[in-house]
Ligand SMILES: Nc1ncnc2c1ncn2[C@@H]1O[C@H](COP(=O)(O)OP(=O)(O)OP(=O)(O)O)[C@@H](O)[C@H]1O
């Protein structure tokens with residue numbers, strides 16, 4: 261078999277792209293088996309029907325499960341999850357931006373040390389960290405004891421939305437800080453100097469130059485925080501108690517106690533699609549920012 | 556440090572730098588500089604890389620604060636004022652145009668920050684955009700402009716604010732030669748039109764010499780001389796300036812009695828100079844002001860300003876010939892008019908060189924700054 265003759269550089273490029281395919285192969289196979297397949301199964305299940313015994317019948321596809329979502333109870337849960345996730349994202353941004361700014365403006369040596377410190381919590385199990393917070397916030401935990409010994413009374417915060425937000429802020433802050441750090445670190449500070457030179461005070465220079473030019477980091481960080489917060493399961497389960505039922509727990513319940521897989525699957529699909537739309541819209545607006553395609 | 560002597564006072568200087576030193580940790584970027592820039596002057600700062608030009612400019616702009624010393628703009632102390640409170644604007648070396656704003660928003664930025672309303676700012680911006688010949692490009696983003704166009708936007712963005720002083724940090728560094736020459740003329744025209752002082756940093760001496768009213772030469776953070784192009788070229792204050800501005804031969808010597816100096820090899824030469832007997836000096840001789848001929852052809856009045864040597868190299872340059880003449884261990888570059896091939900000297904020829912008594916210049920040698928001379 262003789263291969264068709266290619267111009268030398270075309271041949272090289274072809275070889276390189278072939279190598280590219282091979283290097284991506286392990287990940288591609290893995291994702292196909294363990295990510296795409298379950299996803300397809302979920303989608304398929306969402307059109308199925310729950311039988312009286314709690315198993316799922318896949319024949320006779322229908323939209324019943326999707327219709328069930330339009331329900332006050334369910335929408336209430338979605339709404340509560342949405343604003344908790346939104347609040348978590350905003351808090352992460354408010355806490356994370358100044359911190360990332362501080363990080364990114366340190367000399368390189370100190371910066372690296374600080375970055376390692378930021379990552380240290382990841383060296384321990386996430387579940388353990390959340391249980392640690394539960395202990396911390398508990399009615400006989402150190403915070404509460406300190407509060408009551410100072411005469412402020414017992415500290416009742418565990419199993420409230422506040423506790424969930426504290427937990428989520430703690431869990432996801434790093435996802436906000438790292439993309440922000442990257443964006444701020446990449447910022448051309450000469451532009452900020454130019455703004456200062458053109459009569460902008462510190463605040464205006466930040467609003468007109470620093471902030472818009474680090475928006476990519478803000479968007480990336482917000483997506484990285486909002487998405488897992490919206491569907492989060494572990495934190496609300498451990499810190500939220502029964503009163504704060506959130507979407508993640510509600511979906512898990514459908515697959516567990518309720519044994520209504522089609523409904524759980526339909527909720528998951530809606531969640532995934534909503535996230536995808538949000539991400540795409542954000543990317544679009546970020547991409548058009550610098551290329552000048554706007555008016 | 557010599558202040559230019561024939562500079563007539565034109566009232567209050569636009570910028571006054573008084574004993575300013577700037578240290579970055581242990582690096583002394585600017586070392587006790589005193590400098591006054593006149594109002595309406597095209598002032599260049601010239602010096603090798605790392606000599607402190609940018610740092611000086613940034614201190615005037617307020618982007619850096621002096622470690623010691625004082626800074627005045629039109630008599631007002633500005634030493635510690637932030638950049639937005641100074642009546643100066645900068646054209647940055649990299650232009651530093653805001654990538655997320657179009658040309659018009661870039662140009663009107665300073666006016667908007669000063670509280671000018673949107674319409675009025677846009678109108679002024681358009682005027683300036685027109686003036687720098689970018690009419691119609693107001694809606695483009697900087698990334699959609701060529702280097703030369705970006706340069707013009709940077710100029711417009713600074714000039715639109717009618718600053719009292721415009722600072723330019725190697726504004727033409729990134730342009731190709733032709734565009735560079737075009738922009739030089741344009742800059743000069745704009746400066747005269749606006750009538751404000753331009754402080755222009757460059758390490759291209761030709762650019763500095765052709766454009767500026769006065770030039771400051773810096774090296775290693777110190778200000779070595781301030782003067783017109785002519786003064787710097789013909790009456791350099793020290794060895795570094797003599798060597799840095801144009802091409803020259805520097806002969807080490809010691810001052811002797813009676814307007815004489817003694818070269819390292821013992822030769823006595825006539826070279827009137829104000830330095831005390833025994834001072835170590837260097838005599839600067841421009842290659843084009845040296846005559847060359849056969850040893851016996853030295854004119855009689857030139858005996859005391861002549862040297863004998865041997866041709867080491869001879870290069871034909873079209874309009875002139877460049878000889879390398881070895882005088883004992885030193886090499887002299889001599890530029891002579893082109894002559895027919897059979898009349899040229901060839902390596903090995905014994906020759907004499909002489910010069911007019913007014914064309915040498917003796918500089919003190921007390922600043923042993925290492926510089927590599929241009930010609931080999
Ligand atoms: N922010 C800083 N931190 C530490 N050192 C600095 C800083 N800025 C400048 N320097 C040092 O100060 C000295 C003068 O720098 P400066 O930028 O003023 O030189 P320059 O004359 O503009 O040179 P060039 O022609 O290369 O632009 C250099 O040795 C430089 O390394």
Ligand SMILES: [Mg+2]
Nearest residue numbers: 608609610724
């Ligand atoms: Mg510089």
